[in-house]
Amino acid sequence: MNLLPPVISIHRFLEKLGEEVELRGGGVAAIFNSSLSINPKPKLSYKSFECLVLSLPRQSRNHQQPIIFAVVYRAPRAYTEFLKEFPEFLSNLVLKTDKIIIVGDFNIHVDNNKDCLSVAFISILDSIGFSQCVHKPTHCGNHTLDLVLSYGVGIENLTVLPRNPVLSDHNLITFDFSITEYMPLIKNSFSRCLPDSAVAKFKEIIPITFKPVLAVDINNKFFKTLSSIEIDHLVDSSADSLRLTLDSIAPLKKKNVKHSKLAPWYNSQTNELKQLSRKLERKWRSSNHVENLIDWKNSVKEYKKALHKARAAYYSKLIEENKNNPRFLFSTVARLTESHTSTEPSKIKMHLFVPNTCTVMQRHTHAGREI
Structure with a gap:
């Protein structure tokens, strides 16, 4: 779990498609850093696929439309209804913004140019203006099922990592994208409250905390033989002790500073x-x-x-x-x-x-x- 950001938010959407009870797979989720002002959009209900839509507001002077992220899962089944619903889904997103990223398991063999569903799906993407960015196998069956669709956003450094059979029969996909005009609406600041009583208590505890260090004779041969790395370690340990002592007396308090939204005509x-x-x-x-x-x-x-x-x-x-x-x-x-x-x-x-x-x-x- 070290790969996760220090502060995360998780949004998930679980729903059974249709009236079938025993469906394999299903359910979509998104994990993101909670410092981003990402908001889940109202749940959209489609019969042929599941989706979770998230919105990241842009508050620059030239861009008022949000950036939309969507996570999609389509079960491997008949696709007639999907070819009707998915274009409607894409069109609704395009009407709301000019920057969209959609990821998910579509269970469509886009690598097969002779597959009817693949041809129809790529035609839909081209007609609306989406780009399909994954061109390598993403499944143990050696087909490209997991896709990254972009609209108005440049996808860079897309990598299909080796599959771990213990975790999944799908490959992990990573990629980068840049948003130069994004300005966070909420900025975190930290502060301490240090009244006279807290300062007096801190001065009282410090001698107890550093008693072992203060009792040592610095002229001892042991200290004269310490390397620079060992001295750095000793200083860092002392600093950590000071910080922990201060946190116990006057802990840091988090404050969210919200930036006011700019009017769209403000230039x-x-x-x-x-x-x-x-x-x-x-x-x-x-x-x-x-x-x-x-x-x-x-x-x-x-x-x-x-x-x-x-x-x-x-x-x-x-x-x-x-x-x-x-x-x-x-x-x-x-x-x-x-x-x-x-x-x-x-x-x-x-x-x-x-x-x-x-x-x-x-x-x-x-x-x-x-x-």
Whole structure:
């Protein structure tokens, strides 16, 4: 278990497919470092395969969509329904993000170009834009069953390790990928609370802890013959004793520092204006000069104008890119009008047009009275 990260989270999904009771295999799981802000997505139910979907948010200024990881298991059975459900599964993922990694045991002989299922499966991947990255046997039957599918992510150093027959009839697959725009939302920090009572107790315990060392005569021939490695070991042992003593009196306390999410329209220009505004504010507060106060207020106005302009440009671009997607447009309009309770077209129309209708009726009423 030394290969596992020091702090891990495990998510698993177990479900019997169909109504069959005695199925071999099944169940998918994911193990990851809990310092990553990975969240399990709602369970997706398909009849022909099992899947566990995880989401890693990206909060850079240029990327707001998450990175999606999925673990899939398909039992070796009839594949007609799988060829219908799996393209739907891939399409739903692609609509949510531009970076996807899918791993799992598909029980498809992708190494056999004459296999009907293999040909149909590769055709589905090509049509949606996924890449299949494993090109070596991954099973004791000398077929490639365990796959790594990527969409918008470069897979590097993929290795199919030798199979251990004691553990499994499948090979272990390892690979690397880089995500340059990822910024963790949660950062861990550690601190100690050292009141006067803890300091006094520490000073009281230290002589007892180092009593054997303090009682030794350093002029003894034994110490003069110690090598540099042995001296280093003695120093490290003393440091460990100090640390353990301090931990027993004032243990380290973990604190999670959450980073605020950046608005999707926040860009480098607005960031520079914000930094300039804060700089001018600090200058004014330190000097209390009227000129510095005016400069700061003007910089705040420029910053707010840039934010408003960036927000308008962001939504204009979003609406233009999705002008043929009514569901997305209605959802966007609901967010802009702060109508989060429903994204149904009819209700949004009522929200938008009823106040206008009332205004028109009032105008006609006033006009009629004047006549």
